[in-house]
Amino acid sequence: MRGAKSAKWVAGAAVVALAATACGGGDGDSKGKGGSSGGVISMEIGEPQNLLVPSNTYETEGGQVIHALFTGLTKLNEKSEVVNDLAQAVETKDSKVWTIKLKPGYTFHNGEAVTAKSFIDAWNYGANQDNAQQTNPLFSHIQGYKDLNPGPKKKVATKEMSGLKAVDDNTLQVTLDAPFSAFPAQLSFSAFSPLPKVFFNDPKGFGEAPIGNGPFKMSGKFQHDEKISVVKYDKYPEASKIEVKGVDFKIYSNLDTAYKDLLANNIDFHIAIPDSALATYKKDLDNRVIDTADSSVGFIGFPLKYNEAFKKPELRKALSMAIDRKTIADKIFQGARTPADDFISPIIQGYRKGACGDACNYDPAKAKALFQQAGGLPNNTLEIGYNADGGHKGWVEAVANMLQQNLGIKVTAKPFEKFQAILNDLDAKKYQGAFRMAWNMDYPDMENYLRPIFSKDAIENGSNYAGYVNEDFEKLLVEGDKAPSKDEAIKKYQAADDILAKDMPYIPVYFYKLNAGFSSKIKSISVAGHNVLWDTVKLS
Numbered sequence: 001m002r003g004a005k006s007a008k009w010v011a012g013a014a015v016v017a018l019a020a021t022a023c024g025g026g027d028g029d030s031k032g033k034g035g036s037s038g039g040v041i042s043m044e045i046g047e048p049q050n051l052l053v054p055s056n057t058y059e060t061e062g063g064q065v066i067h068a069l070f071t072g073l074t075k076l077n078e079k080s081e082v083v084n085d086l087a088q089a090v091e092t093k094d095s096k097v098w099t100i101k102l103k104p105g106y107t108f109h110n111g112e113a114v115t116a117k118s119f120i121d122a123w124n125y126g127a128n129q130d131n132a133q134q135t136n137p138l139f140s141h142i143q144g145y146k147d148l149n150p151g152p153k154k155k156v157a158t159k160e161m162s163g164l165k166a167v168d169d170n171t172l173q174v175t176l177d178a179p180f181s182a183f184p185a186q187l188s189f190s191a192f193s194p195l196p197k198v199f200f201n202d203p204k205g206f207g208e209a210p211i212g213n214g215p216f217k218m219s220g221k222f223q224h225d226e227k228i229s230v231v232k233y234d235k236y237p238e239a240s241k242i243e244v245k246g247v248d249f250k251i252y253s254n255l256d257t258a259y260k261d262l263l264a265n266n267i268d269f270h271i272a273i274p275d276s277a278l279a280t281y282k283k284d285l286d287n288r289v290i291d292t293a294d295s296s297v298g299f300i301g302f303p304l305k306y307n308e309a310f311k312k313p314e315l316r317k318a319l320s321m322a323i324d325r326k327t328i329a330d331k332i333f334q335g336a337r338t339p340a341d342d343f344i345s346p347i348i349q350g351y352r353k354g355a356c357g358d359a360c361n362y363d364p365a366k367a368k369a370l371f372q373q374a375g376g377l378p379n380n381t382l383e384i385g386y387n388a389d390g391g392h393k394g395w396v397e398a399v400a401n402m403l404q405q406n407l408g409i410k411v412t413a414k415p416f417e418k419f420q421a422i423l424n425d426l427d428a429k430k431y432q433g434a435f436r437m438a439w440n441m442d443y444p445d446m447e448n449y450l451r452p453i454f455s456k457d458a459i460e461n462g463s464n465y466a467g468y469v470n471e472d473f474e475k476l477l478v479e480g481d482k483a484p485s486k487d488e489a490i491k492k493y494q495a496a497d498d499i500l501a502k503d504m505p506y507i508p509v510y511f512y513k514l515n516a517g518f519s520s521k522i523k524s525i526s527v528a529g530h531n532v533l534w535d536t537v538k539l540s
Helices: 060-069 116-127 197-201 203-208 255-263 313-321 325-332 364-373 393-407 419-427 471-482 486-503
Strands: 017-021 040-045 074-076 082-084 087-092 097-102 164-168 171-175 216-218 227-232 246-251 289-301 337-339 381-387 410-416 434-439 506-518 522-528
Touching: 040 060, 040 255, 060 216, 060 227, 060 246, 082 087, 116 164, 116 171, 116 197, 197 203, 255 506, 313 364, 313 393, 313 486, 313 506, 325 337, 325 393, 325 506, 364 393, 381 393, 381 419, 393 410, 393 506, 410 419, 471 486, 506 522
Parallel strands: 040 246, 381 410, 381 434
Antiparallel strands: 017 522, 074 082, 087 097, 097 171, 164 171, 216 227, 227 246, 289 434, 289 506, 337 506
């Protein structure tokens, strides 16, 4: 969970499809399209949190690479629609039993055929609690998931979910615990990618040089803190549609440095323009930019389960009311964000304007009174952690100053050098301060903004870094999953959303926009969420 240097924490197939077209003058060397690079382009990313395994990649940095290396059953197109990818058909009569027909001709980069069993083996691995995969909760709808997740310190008695069946090499039958109409959309997330047999011999070694089934294959190994290089896989069925010959994912710890390299044509695509350039980047890049709504929501989170200081909802509400979201969106981000008023992105069906209520309205006087009524914080101090490699210093320090001024407390913004570092400390329940976080959806459904971040199951096997538990919230999630129609499901999920607005385990601060830029080497580029649609990239 998919981004914007956030968590997926924030990888994988996201919400909107964005198109941008611009032309540049080239780089002065015309050795075919792409100039002297021979069709290889470069893209900025941060250091991935984990090794490159689809089911263990839940943030945007590794997600960029996984998306290039692997092809799943469905995907999002340029119009935000869920369409078939490797699947020839995804059919059901009751939204509980699904029959998926695979397109023939797909192979892994080692020549092994992609079959129904390739998906079954990968999903069973991802869903098994013994493997501690980041995306484990996404498999929870499949019948037999609970057998692979009996709970902490309990032994897993089987290696397979009963709801998965290979009818033949090209037919996969999936039985869910209950009807779930969003299942085809969920399949668009990279956690549901297939894996070759060789993966299971050495998962760790595989993660350094994965063998995928996507449009690009690895060129060498994962060069940590430096780059990850991929080249086009010529045996990919859609290879003729892809103009790019290869991609160098260059790893940066500082977005300003990456932006300078973009201006110098030393990289070709920068998906997260830094705060410092938001006022000038369109002019700097001669409008070779993408500027549009995105699926991500930016938060301030709290380790509720691991720090008693944050246990009162009233205190968290007071902190939220002391934040001037409009100033942050307009002044810090130069209009590149909009104030958040819900836990759900505005581009998702089910979003309600103002759903967060008073908690998301700026009211310093009420905030201070409520803060004092709730007993305040120990030693009248607060620390907010953030990843310094994501361009978050400006807005986090602005929040710190607002809380300090409006509540009369001392607030410190603590930088972590990399996103990976703060995620690791949160995973280990080690960090005790408030923290900056964001969510970039995996698939376009309200449920994806609720279960992976705030459900009980996501504490150990997901992205519930708060350790938040509310049994009424859990009940509504289940009722939403089982709802007989999309409209009924939305009503249940909205009720669950209302509980979040009351409890405030996280503070919604802003909704993202996608602000990206590309070099003169690229003529046009389309992006689905934070993933490049590689068959749309045209070189100058």
